[in-house]
Amino acid sequence: MSSEFCRNVIIGSGEGGKYLAWHLAQSGEPTMVLERRWIGGSCPNINCLPAKNEIWSAKVADLAHHARNFGTITGPVSIDMEGVRRRKREMVEALVAIHVNKYKSTGAELVMGEATFVEPKTIAVRLNDGGQRTIAAERIFLNLGTHAAIPPVPGLQESSPMTHIEILELDRLPEHLIVIGGGYVGLEFAQAYRRFGSKVTILQRAAQLIPDQDADIAEELQRILISEGIDILTSVEITQVKGHSGKQVSLAVKTPQGEKEINGSHILAAAGRVPNTSGIGLELAGVKLTPKGWIQVNDRLETTAANVWAIGECAGSPQFTHASLDDFRIIRDNLAGGNRSTRDRLMPSCLFTDPQVARVGLSENEAKNKGIPVEVARVPMASVLRTRTIGETSGFMKALLSPADGRILGFAMIGAEAGEVMTVVQMAIQANANYTVLRDAVISHPTMSEGLNVLFSAVKRSKG
Template identity: 30%
Template sequence: MAETFDVIVVGGGPGGYVAAIRAAQLGLKTAVVERKHLGGICLNWGCIPTKALLRSAEVFHYMNHPGDYGLSAEKVSFDIKKVVERSRGVAKRLNSGVTFLMKKNKITVIDGEAKLTAATSVSVTKDGKPVGDYAAKHLIVATGARPRNLPGLEGDGKLVWIYFEAMVPEAMPKSLLVVGSGAIGIEFASFYRTMGAEVTVVEVLPQILPVEDEEIAAHARKRFERQGMKVLTGAKVLGLKKGADTVTATIEDAKGGKSEITVDRVISAVGVVGNIENLGLEALGVATEKGCIKIDGFGRTNVPGLYAIGDVAGPPMLAHKAEHEGVICVEAIAGLNPHPMKKEQIPGCTYCHPQIASVGLTEKKAKEAGYAVKVGRFPFTGNGKAIALGEDQGLVKTIFDAKTGQLLGAHMVGAEVTELIQGFVVAMGLETTEEELMHTVFPHPTLSEMMHEAVLDAYGRAIHI
């Protein structure tokens, strides 16, 4: 007879383990089925270890420019194996933390791969051997996503990398081609360029960082190119020719011209796709769309008792979206009547150098939606803290509805903007208008003062420009 639970979560990534903890907090008997690592891709192979790598690159950058701060340093170097070792250590520490949280909250962790045998039951196997059958009143699919493979650009683990290999290089490549300029591609491009590799980025769309505001993306591109990164937009890789230890790529530019580039390694960063295969969804008639499970604002699928959250439930494919979606889903199951997910208020962050962060509508999207807008801008060059930090290049941009004063979007590029953006996220969640933001006192000297000035600038009241 199958062991029964109130809630079974399939997948122990950010969405899955957070949903499980919230379910346990609400008194529901809960289990998580995880086939590999608690914490999922984000904690083990994504968000966290990449930030550790980028931190090493940031410190290395400062060490190479000591004169900017009145300091001196000689023979600055790095050991890539130790850089990778630190990154893996950070991931391991957090994986252990999730394991502790499962025990603390008395959540049953089932080691294996689940297949749905009904809307609310699963059969679990490990390495092809049966582990057991389990049933629940509610079953949440949180199986995440994996790198998208385009024909001819498939990762091979040696010459063509996806993010798994890109995070654990055995040696530092001298040259790299990064295909795709979304957050994953740009973060790796930034890391390897800072560590000394020659980097070329190819993006098929006219703009790098395609989801970002055009003005912010243009600023970031100039900064990347100033660092020596080569950026090709409106271009595509037609094919790869692999050698013994190099790859030659044929690239078609925006005008149809073709050229070749030979590099040590290629990183394919052309997006991710949901893990919906081999779960038994088809037999249950679960509705899917564009490789993801279709859900409503509370994680419910079209099959009663079956839910989905996180990357497998569609974009934006971000860990913090998955976590919040998991909480909403479980609270709906428990009858707490939570607010549905507001995707327009989910912030996005890219941890390259310079950092990029945004929430809400871009200026272009706001105008396309029919809004008359007021746009405010404030440069890092006008901020005392930024100048003192030696980080005086960047921009904060705000977009308001000219009729109501509603904050429609905020976009930033520059030092520590990934830590600043949450102020605007909170403001949007509280339906704050420009008046409340203008009357808010921001501490001095801080980078956050630029947020205030960008609001003031939208209404012709900026002080320091």
């Protein structure tokens, strides 16, 4: 079969890939995007945005259940999961339409189908609507994404556990949801479904929830989740799964206290991600992988094959949509003659539990492991007056400072609107600012960010 030629081919339409496609096409470059299913990638379809949509529905449910605390008398409160799903679907449909229109307006060609390399710089596409196209390209950008890992536990695969994709399509409330994994996806859905009314149990293999956070953050979040009625087991090994998720399941587990059996109705597998790099012929393209299947890239996101780049999670970048967006900016600028790098990026994170958990810069664990001296300032969220007005006083915020010159090295917060407050500190870190900039800033009252005045006023230094 003869092949077509397109100067730029992007496999995958996730965050970094779609922005690169739109940029190149608007710059007059012939550009084609090969996408097998999700127009716009996982974020607007099956991940970030629909998950946060349902999390907000759960927030409303929680407020309705506690309306009396705010002086509002309601009748019986019930959850309409079909309505929750409908609200989510309507948002997703609107977002997909925006993406389709963007492809049309920029001139980037969107091809729906399964892409496989047949030789270097040549890709066969099995089209979703039938037929095949073969595309030869001068430059190729791999935006392949990841999928949920199913741990190799006997019986787990056979039980047909849900991932983040299936749980977002539920139209009935699970009687007892068992969540495997205490990371971002697991915790967000665990709390949401507890607030909808499910019994929820979290099984975490590690010794603490969200292992990338400091222990005090994880402990405070665990306390909050337990107070909402969620059962949490850490340092757990699942040895056997029986039954079928959606009907009845039984999990045999080993805990530090001994062996247990946990019975439930549904399983959510939220135990990490696997790159979508197998079975598409990357070896024929000269693209090498790491032992765990991630694409090998340098700090400019160039792969081991000439004129082939990788973007986002498949390249081992942090598993955040905003990281993929920055990958796009790095590639865009370097294609134009720049010299941008992935090294030393200031990468924020935000877990959208309620309250949120946000962090940017150095953590206490990292400072200790790297032997970096720091001063730590910490205040409870209850000292921020805005929390008193909304009745959300749980949590705390803390900052790490350089003892030498008072520069802000890191910030973490568990509290209402933590992601928004973190961004203020992120700007100060990027400006290489001394903590007194935020200590002495005139911040509107009463806002959550005003807590930064409180936090940095708590710094005890001989100078500054």
